[in-house]
């Protein structure tokens with residue numbers, strides 16, 4: 510109920526009622542509503558600035574949690590970097606050294622990401638720096654891990670080739686120690702047993718009874734036809750080991766293999782005999798590297814203790830008569 514208002518009219522000296530038009534009423538109401546709305550609006554803004562709504566509280570907690578997770582992630586990336594560095598160290602300083610390969614240059618390992626800003630889409634946020642840094646570290650680690658894994662592929666290849674090489678290189682005695690009478694004559698200048706002249710003896714003679722097994726000293730392929738006897742070597746076998754290595758086994762009583770046959774180290778390829786220019790049953794054993802006959806003494810150290818090795822060196826270097 511609106512109040513009735515009066516005013517004092519000096520002319521008529523009486524109180525008169527103030528007449529209010531409909532417009533006045535409307536204007537007053539409108540003013541009131543506008544003021545109320547303005548206050549309400551200010552109130553909301555103030556509350557919004559200084560008081561957290563439940564939703565804001567929730568979002569802030571989410572944000573804090575996310576920041577925490579990023580920090581944890583950063584620590585874990587640090588750990589990963591240490592593990593990766595250790596792998597790189599072992600790769601360069603152990604594995605590659607074993608296989609006589611060059612280490613991977615640092616310029617490749619540490620290569621960055623050139624060109625345009627690849628983290629542009631991460632910019633413009635409060636946490637941009639943290640997120641960008643994490644993304645960058647992850648990219649670097651991913652790239653380094655990739656380079657490392659490629660390097661290990663190389664190392665595996667090298668190991669595979671190395672094991673083939675190691676299997677091929679002659680490295681055992683062709684006659685077992687238990688069957689060996691003695692190493693009668695070594696590599697070097699010897700008196701030829703038949704021609705009685707000083708002559709280069711191009712192998713080592715192992716004396717053993719006729720029929721003693723002779724072993725292939727490395728993996729390879731038989732490269733001659735053992736059925737064809739020669740005046741000098743009698744019945745003999747040549748094995749091509751690859752990598753420039755060949756071995757020859759002479760004066761056999763009988764060969765156990767045929768031309769083109771693959772043989773493994775330790776496989777019996779024939780038996781000791783006295784064929785060709787030989788004065789007593791023995792095996793004449795040669796090692797040939799790139800077509801040059803070299804001293805086989807350096808190729809069966811596997812079978813010998815250091816003392817035996819020394820003894821063999823002395824024995825085989827004495828200038829006695831060879832069995833040829």
Ligand SMILES: [Zn+2]
Pocket residue numbers: 710712713714792793794831832833
């Ligand atoms: Zn000989």
